[in-house]
Amino acid sequence: MVKAYLGLGSNLGDREATLRSARQALERTFPGARFSSLYETEPLVVTDQPWFLNQVAEIDTELPPMGLLEYARELEGLHGRLRTVPKGPRTLDVDILLYGELVHREPVLELPHPGILHRKFVLVPLAELAGDRVLPGLGLTVRDALKKTTDAAQVRPAHGGTVTC
Secondary structure, rough: EEEEEEEEEEOOOHHHHHHHHHHHHHHHOOOOOOOOOOEEEEOOOOOOOOEEEEEEEEEEEEEOOHHHHHHHHHHHHHHHOOOOOOOOOOOOOOEEEEEHHHHOEEEOOOEEOOOOHHHHHHHHHHHHHHHHOEEOOOOEEEHHHHHOOOOOOEEEEEEOOOOOO
């Protein structure tokens, strides 16, 4: 078994219902899956779109990295994801953030996720689940990466409160 972390995001339709459905599917496939709180985040790159709801899932899997990527894309498709506008709006986005201690660089899959150090909307919920985890090949804990990120995007708890990581 390998511990993997998945980033989940949605900014179209009923975002919360979409993420709830994705969590249920993940729990059926990966019993014992754990989830961070929900965070609302402003969009990056393509800023003329609705804010996202984001969270991170921690799973134990026997799937190889490419098998997990295929599963993630199937889950997106079941929730109506169309890959039409890069970085654009989406019903569901599922990214593999970390896969055990694997450092992997291929065009279709890079691990750790190539944007992990520059995405507060990933680091905040990841720190909630695994703040002391060292990012493979990067030599920083998740909390240290969060402290060092220059990402100025707003990240706020979806149901009030403050970010405490």
